[in-house]
Amino acid sequence: MRTEAPLKKMSSERQPDGQVRYQLELGDQLLFLNELIGRDFELEFGGNIHCFCGETVQKVFRQHFCYDCFYSKPQAGDAIFRPELSTAHLGQEDRDLEWEKAYQLQPHIVYLANSGGGKVGVTRVAQMPTRWIDQGASSAIVLAEVPNRFLAGQIEVHLKEHFSDRTHVKKMLHSEDTAHDLKEERGRAMDLLTDEFRSYCAEEAEVVELRYPVKERFVHQKSLQLEKDPHLKGKLIGIRGQYWLLDQGRALNIRSHEGRLVRTSWK
Ligand SMILES: [Zn+2]
Known part of the structure; x- marks a missing residue:
């Protein structure tokens, strides 16, 4: 070994x-x-x-995270796990404003994916398609592209009543891929958004398919x-x-x- x-x-x-x-x-x-x-x-x-x-x-x-990092480092801050709690766009520090600015004030997307079931999620533009692969999605589509993490979190929260924000792990592992038509789902999601949020959605978007070994x-x-x-x-x-x-x-x-x-x- x-x-x-x-x-x-x-x-x-x-x-x-x-x-x-x-x-x-x-x-x-x-x-x-x-x-x-x-x-x-x-x-x-x-x-x-x-x-x-x-x-x-x-x-x-x-x-x-070790005990100290979990309670002190920005990498373990609340906005990582709940984007809607981001505050860097207001200049407000949670744990380390410079780190939080670099992380939160960059383009993010809100996406829809088939991952054992339909879901909505948030990630940085730079994390596509890595984030989708990490969740085992069989397909994904960009719903909106926004300039910071807070806005992405706001849109996600708005849609959570209508779309799950969880990966259905067991179904995903079983490769029981639901066949939600993501272009249709995207249309449904856009109809649910406010005019302000909808202004961040491109008219058209492509479905990205993923196949696993x-x-x-x-x-x-x-x-x-x-x-x-x-x-x-x-x-x-x-x-x-x-x-x-x-x-x-x-x-x-x-x-x-x-x-x-x-x-x-x-x-
Ligand atoms: Zn540590």
Whole structure:
């Protein structure tokens, strides 16, 4: 086995035909994951977690922040998880105004996606289509493009009564893709917006299709947690969103284990 390295969220890219390719950086290794599908592996978690601040800890909050970072760093601030709570556009600091300005005062989009079900979401323009891939969406469409995170959050909140803002994880992992016509859904959403919000919607938008490398039918039985399953042995049968789909219906959310120091080996 290799030396320990911290897990990171998988990076991904969409090929012109819609196929998603995944890579995982693990220490000085770069794993081309699509090529490892069908292979057996072992993954060992020793209990230490690396926070992005450099500290090594045994307990983290909101998936990968050490105690101090969770309560002090802007990367763990409320506006990250609830865009409508953004205040940088008012010049108001939550934790670090300069960081919050750079993050919040950049173009954002509000989108609609099929991700096990129809949903509405918000992301930075620079995060397309990464955000959609991370959620395992089979298709997505831009509803509106706005100059900052606050406005995107406002539109999302406005639409939450009519559209879910959650990914239906189990359906998504089962590849039970609902066939909401996203152009139609976009029209429905636009009708629900105020004139001000609608002024941020382009007249036309394209549906982006995404296809994931899943080689066998997957029926979810168990979501793995490395804290409870520190010596993992399995076969990778597919990848969707930020999940590894393994044999015996087991799913491992790579992103939710960010920072865990692990060793891996592939057969
Ligand atoms: Zn930290």
